[in-house]
Amino acid sequence: MSGGSAWRSKAGAGNGSSARNSATKLVQTASDCGTLHPSAPLSLEGSLRRLQTDYLDVYVWHISPKPGEAETVAKFLVAAKQKGQVRAVGISTANMADVEFLHSLGCLDVVQFPRSLISPPDPIVDFLARHEVGGVVRGAFAGGRLTGKYFHQPPQFSSEDIRSNFKDGAKELAAEYARHVKFEEFLTPQRGMIQLALRWLLDEPTTDVIIPGGKSLKDYRQAIRATKLPPLTPVEKANIVTGFTFLVQFMS
Numbered sequence: 001m002s003g004g005s006a007w008r009s010k011a012g013a014g015n016g017s018s019a020r021n022s023a024t025k026l027v028q029t030a031s032d033c034g035t036l037h038p039s040a041p042l043s044l045e046g047s048l049r050r051l052q053t054d055y056l057d058v059y060v061w062h063i064s065p066k067p068g069e070a071e072t073v074a075k076f077l078v079a080a081k082q083k084g085q086v087r088a089v090g091i092s093t094a095n096m097a098d099v100e101f102l103h104s105l106g107c108l109d110v111v112q113f114p115r116s117l118i119s120p121p122d123p124i125v126d127f128l129a130r131h132e133v134g135g136v137v138r139g140a141f142a143g144g145r146l147t148g149k150y151f152h153q154p155p156q157f158s159s160e161d162i163r164s165n166f167k168d169g170a171k172e173l174a175a176e177y178a179r180h181v182k183f184e185e186f187l188t189p190q191r192g193m194i195q196l197a198l199r200w201l202l203d204e205p206t207t208d209v210i211i212p213g214g215k216s217l218k219d220y221r222q223a224i225r226a227t228k229l230p231p232l233t234p235v236e237k238a239n240i241v242t243g244f245t246f247l248v249q250f251m252s
Contacts, residue, residue: 041076044056044059054084055086055087056085056087057088058086058089059077059080059086059088059090060091060110060112061091061093061098062091062092065091065098065102065105070101070107071105074105074106078106078107088109089109090108090109090110090111090134090136091108091111092138093111093113094124103133109133109134110133110134110136110208111124111133111134111135111136112138113137113138114139115137115139115140115201116141116142116201117142117197118145118146125204128206129206134209135206135207136209136210136211137207137211138210138211140197140198140210140211140212140213141194141197141212141213142180144177145177146183146197147194147197148187148193150180151180151181152178152181154174154177154178155173183196183240183243185243186240186243191229194223194225195225195226195229198212198226199226199229199232200237200240202231203232203237
């Protein structure tokens with residue numbers, strides 16, 4: 001589990017209200033990884049101490065909750081919310097079963113999940129909308145495919161980067177990344193690839209927060225520009241969907 005130090009507000013979390021606005025959607029969270037029962041109380045106290053705060057905005061599972069164990073943790077976290085130590089709890093996962101399980105325990109305010117401009121339809125998105133659960137998006141640039149950096153030059157990943165283990169080799173990796181150059185036709189002088197990828201997510205009603213994963217202040221300044229742009233028009237969205245469909249067919 002982890003304690004995140006950035007969240008919109010207690011009132012705005014997952015309620016579909018006007019709190020869902022671009023200025024508050026784009027943030028970076030700080031996390032402290034801990035363990036589940038019986039160490040959850042120690043993990044929470046440790047997070048509060050390390051972050052030098054009286055409360056955490058969001059406290060998130062980072063592993064699948066185990067039946068027989070998660071029930072105890074859920075009760076503890078509900079009590080922690082009542083004490084004001086935690087504002088929202090949830091899970092980081094792409095597993096729909098984990099989402100439904102925590103929701104059944106009354107312990108799901110937030111889901112952190114991978115999503116991007118090229119993501120296929122995801123039942124988690126429908127779940128968030130149906131149950132008014134907060135959505136924290138990670139993986140907005142699809143492993144670098146949607147940054148625009150590798151449209152015209154091959155990626156160079158360090159040996160420590162997980163992407164360096166691409167199973168088909170460097171040549172195939174470069175070609176796979178370069179195919180996304182299709183999205184260049186949707187860019188404007190005011191909206192580069194970074195802004196397009198983020199604006200698409202910001203326009204989704206289930207997006208409350210985006211973790212852009214930048215490595216420098218420059219990266220975050222580029223990301224913040226997306227919040228200043230108007231929403232994509234219906235025509236732009238339709239054209240992008242058509243472009244994505246073409247890309248999928250080309251790659252298959």
